[in-house]
Amino acid sequence: MQTFDVAIIGGGIAGLSLAYFLSPHRSVIVLERETALGYHSTGRSAAEFVLRYNAPEVCALAAIAKDFFDSPPEGFSDISLLKQRGGVMIATAEKASRLEEVFRSELAFTPELEPLNEEELLARVPILKPGYAAAAFYDPNFWDIEVESLLQGYVKGARRNSAEIRERHGVLSASHDGQAWIIETSASPVRAKTVVNAAGGWVDTTAEIFDVKPLGIVPHRRTAITVDLPEGVDVSDMPEINEIDEDFYMKPDAGRLLACPADATPCEPGDVQPEELDIAWAAHYVEEATTIPVRRVAKSWAGMRSFSPDRLPVIGFGPDRPDFFWLAGQGGYGILTSPALGALAASLLTGGPQPEGFKAQALNPEKFSPLRSKT
Numbered sequence: 001m002q003t004f005d006v007a008i009i010g011g012g013i014a015g016l017s018l019a020y021f022l023s024p025h026r027s028v029i030v031l032e033r034e035t036a037l038g039y040h041s042t043g044r045s046a047a048e049f050v051l052r053y054n055a056p057e058v059c060a061l062a063a064i065a066k067d068f069f070d071s072p073p074e075g076f077s078d079i080s081l082l083k084q085r086g087g088v089m090i091a092t093a094e095k096a097s098r099l100e101e102v103f104r105s106e107l108a109f110t111p112e113l114e115p116l117n118e119e120e121l122l123a124r125v126p127i128l129k130p131g132y133a134a135a136a137f138y139d140p141n142f143w144d145i146e147v148e149s150l151l152q153g154y155v156k157g158a159r160r161n162s163a164e165i166r167e168r169h170g171v172l173s174a175s176h177d178g179q180a181w182i183i184e185t186s187a188s189p190v191r192a193k194t195v196v197n198a199a200g201g202w203v204d205t206t207a208e209i210f211d212v213k214p215l216g217i218v219p220h221r222r223t224a225i226t227v228d229l230p231e232g233v234d235v236s237d238m239p240e241i242n243e244i245d246e247d248f249y250m251k252p253d254a255g256r257l258l259a260c261p262a263d264a265t266p267c268e269p270g271d272v273q274p275e276e277l278d279i280a281w282a283a284h285y286v287e288e289a290t291t292i293p294v295r296r297v298a299k300s301w302a303g304m305r306s307f308s309p310d311r312l313p314v315i316g317f318g319p320d321r322p323d324f325f326w327l328a329g330q331g332g333y334g335i336l337t338s339p340a341l342g343a344l345a346a347s348l349l350t351g352g353p354q355p356e357g358f359k360a361q362a363l364n365p366e367k368f369s370p371l372r373s374k375t
């Protein structure tokens, strides 16, 4: 049986970004249960990159990640990983004062925010229903992420460094021979000195396989739909529409309109499917806020966003064992933060220097330590 320095469980964006950053320094194997990489949360995201509107730590991670997205290493991707989209934040009359408050506080971070009157708003987003929004502003700092190119960039780079990436290798059980983990999978067994738990919605159940105490990371189901646009309506260059309290958001998606009702329902880990009620809410918001009639939902899907108790990612060795590492709890920002978190995880696993950007952002990696609740 071949022995690896590190076995990463999970072939989503988390596990693969780590494989990319770690493989120059350690022998690495990625174990993925499904037949396709990125089949779960990673393949079901809204592909949005945003610099603001999350916890301060996540905004700092986004700022660090942005440098990688803008200038990935030579050969990482043939196309740009980000496409600028911009976003409008909107509020109905009852929430107009709240939007104004957010506008004022965000100006400190984003001086280029533009307040919009109704005429300016409709010029930017012609599908909005006149009279729906009583207050709005424009933020240029929203981008679409080329998720498949990002994922393939990580995969190709890791393989170039001789990392093994094995689909159809679901981790079933584990034991320890005194020197390394023996990991039984649905295919062949694997031996590894250190295990990384990057199993997305399954991180807590995966920890139990290794006799490691779960950390209370709970998957939450989130739904998205796409709807067809009437003949002659082209939204491809339209900014993303965000309701001020994130009741919903909408954005163009491959010639259609994507709508998300921002549901966050705690669920068991699995191949989650959209519930009728959440699909109905998404369609309702499209009809309420825009002039697009929902004659047919072209596509609907759901995926898991996994949150730790304080809703920050969990990166580091756990309290129980020095050879079991967590890369978990990326919530609704696992794609956009992956260059920052993958690099951080690699530096913690190798004892290397803090990745670039953390100092500049004054971001202490301890914030993400699995031990943080104990300190």
Ligand SMILES: Cc1cc2nc3c(=O)[nH]c(=O)nc-3n(C[C@H](O)[C@H](O)[C@H](O)COP(=O)(O)OP(=O)(O)OC[C@H]3O[C@@H](n4cnc5c(N)ncnc54)[C@H](O)[C@@H]3O)c2cc1C
Residues within 6 Å of the ligand: 009, 010, 011, 012, 013, 014, 015, 031, 032, 033, 034, 037, 038, 039, 040, 041, 042, 043, 044, 045, 046, 047, 048, 049, 169, 170, 171, 172, 198, 199, 200, 201, 202, 206, 222, 223, 224, 302, 303, 304, 305, 306, 328, 330, 331, 332, 333, 334, 335, 336, 337
């Ligand atoms: C509707 C929706 C919209 C989103 N929008 C955005 C967005 O716009 N921007 C953004 O940055 N993020 C977004 N997210 C969040 C983002 O998708 C996640 O944070 C990210 O994909 C998590 O990646 P992951 O690798 O941890 O999980 P996953 O992609 O789920 O990967 C985990 C993998 O582990 C594997 N696995 C589990 N257990 C085992 C086992 N025992 N053995 C082997 N393999 C195992 C699974 O099969 C899975 O492939 C969105 C999520 C959803 C659902």
